[in-house]
Amino acid sequence: MDIKEIKSKFPIFINKAKGKKLVYLDSANSSQKPKVLIDRISNFYSKEFSNVGRSMHSLAVTATNRFEETRDLIKKFINAKFREEIIFTKNATEGINLIATTYGEKFIKDQDEIIITELEHHANYVPWHFLRKRKGAVIKFAECDKHGEVSIDSIKKLITNKTKLIAVTHVSNVTGTILPLNKIIDLAKTKKIPVLIDGCQGAPHLKLDVQKLDCDFYVMSCHKMYGPTGVGVLYAKKKWLDELPPYQGGGGMIDEVKKDDISYPESPTKFEAGTLQTAEIVGFAESIRFIENIGMKNITEHEKEITEYGLEKLKKNNSVSIIGDPKERGAIISFTIKGIHPHDIATILDDDGVAIRAGHHCCQILHDKMGIPATARASLGIYNSKEDIDILNESINKCNKVFNN
Numbered sequence: 001m002d003i004k005e006i007k008s009k010f011p012i013f014i015n016k017a018k019g020k021k022l023v024y025l026d027s028a029n030s031s032q033k034p035k036v037l038i039d040r041i042s043n044f045y046s047k048e049f050s051n052v053g054r055s056m057h058s059l060a061v062t063a064t065n066r067f068e069e070t071r072d073l074i075k076k077f078i079n080a081k082f083r084e085e086i087i088f089t090k091n092a093t094e095g096i097n098l099i100a101t102t103y104g105e106k107f108i109k110d111q112d113e114i115i116i117t118e119l120e121h122h123a124n125y126v127p128w129h130f131l132r133k134r135k136g137a138v139i140k141f142a143e144c145d146k147h148g149e150v151s152i153d154s155i156k157k158l159i160t161n162k163t164k165l166i167a168v169t170h171v172s173n174v175t176g177t178i179l180p181l182n183k184i185i186d187l188a189k190t191k192k193i194p195v196l197i198d199g200c201q202g203a204p205h206l207k208l209d210v211q212k213l214d215c216d217f218y219v220m221s222c223h224k225m226y227g228p229t230g231v232g233v234l235y236a237k238k239k240w241l242d243e244l245p246p247y248q249g250g251g252g253m254i255d256e257v258k259k260d261d262i263s264y265p266e267s268p269t270k271f272e273a274g275t276l277q278t279a280e281i282v283g284f285a286e287s288i289r290f291i292e293n294i295g296m297k298n299i300t301e302h303e304k305e306i307t308e309y310g311l312e313k314l315k316k317n318n319s320v321s322i323i324g325d326p327k328e329r330g331a332i333i334s335f336t337i338k339g340i341h342p343h344d345i346a347t348i349l350d351d352d353g354v355a356i357r358a359g360h361h362c363c364q365i366l367h368d369k370m371g372i373p374a375t376a377r378a379s380l381g382i383y384n385s386k387e388d389i390d391i392l393n394e395s396i397n398k399c400n401k402v403f404n405n
């Protein structure tokens, strides 16, 4: 693969960052955007714009068709069985909130249990906490060990006859741990417990087949997938679509409205209230085509190679401690440097044009467990190369000189 050629498709890299070449290592936060996406959104607004699913004029019909084409592409991309299993949300966070609210309303009673892990992003904890406050649900945390792994046994021992849902991340946004989803879902199936996967850090990097995976719900954020902000996808297995009540009420999600009652259409309309992010959803089709043109297998392999190179390099750096050492790891390396606060690391690296994230990465439970308030995190995308890692490493050395000499 010609990474230089792929990188040239992202206009942001034409610009300098503080006079230096931009080394973007914050894709777990949000990926950069290829020109095909930017152009598609601009073109849609310039030449094709209309709201979708409402008016009869030809602009509206064409816009609706383009919008629905994106749904079809996503269906194929994740190998869902039915197009109505693809529900547009504003991000992964909203997808989890949708399930916590609707599934919670219908199926969760006082003292019912939800299992999550200590690795979860706040997006996969706070919505369940709301349910704890509202309905008296109990949240149980499967333990993560010193390698950053969550074993199947740590989940197994939490399951009781009150367990109503298991909600786990696909890939940790701190340690990069890839969770043993097949084992977790197999275990859950034997007990008839539905499983929700937070796929924020999985969908941009790993080949997905939701039918094979056999999860009940899978959420993703398109802005982490070379796509626009403001768009997320919730995959929900067909069997849930009629069972779950609507999430938000308003225009676009009704069947018949009378003074004494309201009926609702089928999914996805039932779950997509109000005007959605029309241009962005139309544009996201280009991001999927972009990923598919490169090939997800190639993306995974390339990122694995750069991650391994990064780990090897940083492990040789005595002042650096890598957070977690999981056997199966995505394209994320979190670290600390002795004597330097992660925010200072990020600020110094930024002077060299190196963009990383520092903080608790919305994972306070995990940071509390590790006994550190914050970490620095380098996360990769398809545009990163070994040269980026070399620049990161040099910049870390500079950091050391500034603080530790």
Ligand code: PLP
Pocket: 028, 029, 091, 092, 093, 094, 121, 123, 124, 169, 171, 172, 173, 198, 200, 201, 221
């Ligand atoms: N889950 C994980 C694992 C994440 O890494 C993130 C974002 O970083 C989220 C959920 C939330 O994503 P969003 O803010 O796009 O909803």
